[in-house]
Amino acid sequence: MEIRRFRIGDEGALFQVFLSAVHDIASRDYTAAQIEAWAPTDIAPEVWVSRMRELRPFVVEAEGEIAGYADIQPNGYIDHFFVSEAYPRRGVGTLLMSRVHDEAKLLGISELTADVSKTAEPFFLRHGFQVVERGFPIRRGVTLQNALMRKDLHEAIVWMVR
Structure with missing residues (x-):
């Protein structure tokens, strides 16, 4: 597996990863209506790009295809964090989380936050995030459930030094 920065031309493969993560993996925790509201297949290509x-x-x-992707914004917010259904539990998420942490350190970011699905919550908990509050966002008229999660990177450093 190799991790790299986004390149122009990756957009279509990233869309497939997003759809796979939501439609195939998260479908165990959300209804069909919630899945379609969260990750509609008819997103305008120019909007996605x-x-x-x-x-x-x-x-x-991995194996010549995009297996997952994640971002970190300058304020420490992780907006997208998705792994393809073809690569579950194979280290893709952990590799991405490690890279997000490295980037946060490089940028001097002191805390990470993310709005995390029910499906991804256990993964984020294992990586030291805590639930701040439960959310019920409405997408396309359908109520979803997620959690705002936070990780204080200064506390993580202090804990690791002890």
Whole structure:
């Protein structure tokens, strides 16, 4: 596996990873209506391309294809963090989380936050995040459930030094 920065031309493969993560993996925790509201297959390509170019995520390649991607914004917010259904529990998420932490350190970011799905919550907990509050965002008229999660990177450093 290799991790790299987003490149122009990755957008289509990232869309497939997003759809796979939501439609195939998260479907065990959300209804069909919630899945379609969260990750509609009819997102306008130009909207998706623009969003990915704005996020500039890290991309994991495995076996010649994109297996997952994640971003970190200058304020420490992780907007997208998705792993393809073809690569579950194979270290893709951990590799991405490690790269997000490295980037946070490089940028001097003191805390990470993310709005995390029910499906991803155990993964984020294992990586030292804590639930701040439960959320019920509405997408396309359908109520979803997620959690705002936070990790104080200064506390993590102090804990590791002890």
